[in-house]
Amino acid sequence: MVAFGTLAILIVATLASLFMAWTIGAGSSGSTPFAPAVGARAISVMRAGFLVGILGLLGAILQGANVADAVGTGLVGGLTLSPTAATVLLLLAAGLVAVGIFTGYPIATAFTVTGAVVGVGLGLGGSPVWPKYAEIGTLWLLVPFVGGGIAYTTARVLRHESIPERYTIPALGAIIGLIVANIPFTLLGSGSSGASVAAAATAELPLPSAIGQALVSLLVAVAAAGALVWDLDSDVERAERHFLLALGGLVAFSAGGSQVGLAVGPLLAAVNGIALPISISLFALLVFGGIGLLAGSWMGAPRMIKAIAQDYSSLGPRRSIAALIPSFAIAQTAVVFGIPVSFNEIIVSAVVGSGFAAGGAGVSTRKMANTVLAWIGSLALALALGYGLITVIQLF
Structure with missing residues (x-):
């Protein structure tokens, strides 16, 4: 039989989890995925908030x-x-993220959580899990360089006059098809x-596993590329928006799925x-x-969508495509390996990378510096406050 006090605390923990999900939906997972599309005027802010909520719910499940x-269970050992x-x-984490939402700065949710x-785990006497920390830290450090670098390169290729879009867009679609087939x-x-x-x-x-998976992946890639070829034949700009x-x-x-x-x-x-x-x-x-993410996306995402889409870089469809491709690939890598990753970090890095492909057009250096400081500060503050709060609570 569960003690009344324990049950009451568990109910509060459940409400705290729901609040955390709401802040994530209103912040990182709700605002960043469609921000480049909104920046490219391919979709309105309100419609983006509606769709991201539905898709986020499906991804969560x-x-x-x-x-x-x-x-x-994987961040602290022994407890x-x-x-x-x-x-x-x-x-604690939801409060820090909420501050970011209402101040307009995208606090990295993964850092705070x-x-x-x-x-909290170390304050309770748990032991550090150094291999997991190394895995997480490596991904966090690589995201700006890998995501931004791929976005920059992709944007340069899409903007190159000697490479027609009827070749580059289907090729990129085939890459996305390969990823989708294997997530x-x-x-x-x-x-x-x-x-x-x-x-x-x-x-x-009736095929060996490796051969069968390669064949199915190829078929999905060809189907994705073929659909884009057909769409490009009708209208190039419309095909870009659809992609x-x-x-x-x-x-x-x-x-x-990640958040x-x-x-x-x-x-x-x-x-x-x-x-x-x-x-x-x-x-x-x-x-x-997932329901918490949905509610947060519908109720609080528009403000952050506007901040990401307009404050960081003025993107057209091609640079927006360049930003979203590495974002999708990095996010799925994190899902596969079970690594908590910040979507704000992923998207902002890719948006800036694609923005520099056009000579840094619209990229706010001051805004980016403040954002990076907010990411680092949120991690350090959450760790210190978590340790301190749980230590004080144990005293009483």
Whole structure:
């Protein structure tokens, strides 16, 4: 039987998780995926907020398990987060992200949640998990260079007059098709991580696994390229907008799969650490977190969409496409390896990279410097406050 006090704290932790999901939806996962498309005037701010909420919910349900497991159990060794610890770190992280939303600066959610989890866990006497920290830190450090570099190169190719768009756009579409065919979906596999479309289809074919997956991946890539060729033959500008919106949708889906774990991961650990009269599955928590993302996207995302789309760089369709392609690829890499990653960092780096392809047009150096300082500060502040708060609470 669960004590009344423990149950009350767990209820507060659940509300804190929902608040965290709302702030993520209103901030990083809700604002960044369609921001380049809004900047290119391919979609309105309000419509972008509506679509990103729906796609984020689907991504949370179909791809959220890996990151949720990592945040809940993989950041601190030797202990299981209690309902009290989960409540403290979720309220702390959500408060910092909320400050970013209302001040117009995109605080990196993954930085704040990771810092809070590690700070609280170490304050409880847990041990550092250095291999996981090295993995996370490596991705965080590489994102600006890899994402920005790919976006810059892609934008340069798309802007090159000697390379017709009827070749470059379908080629990029084929690359996206290859990625889509090989990203995991929970419903396609027996484990929590799921399986890819290529893997699931290969299981039904009388072919060796590697050959079958390569064949299915190739077919998806050809189909994506063929659809863009057909669209380009009708109207080049319309085809660019369609491709841009498809990329925004894929990034929004990926945001849900990556970011929901930041909200429900600590709650998952708290639920698993006590004996409840009913069983609460990871799937149920992902649906719960996805609904929070949906609400946040619909209610709070437009402000941040405008900030990203207009304040960082004035993008056209080609530079927006260049920004979203590495964003999608990096997000799915994080989902596969269960690494909490900031969508603000991913998108802002790619937006700036594509902006520099046009000579730095519209890129605000001052805004970028303030944003980077906010990212670093949020990580350090969340870690220090998490450690300090849980230490004080234990004294009483």
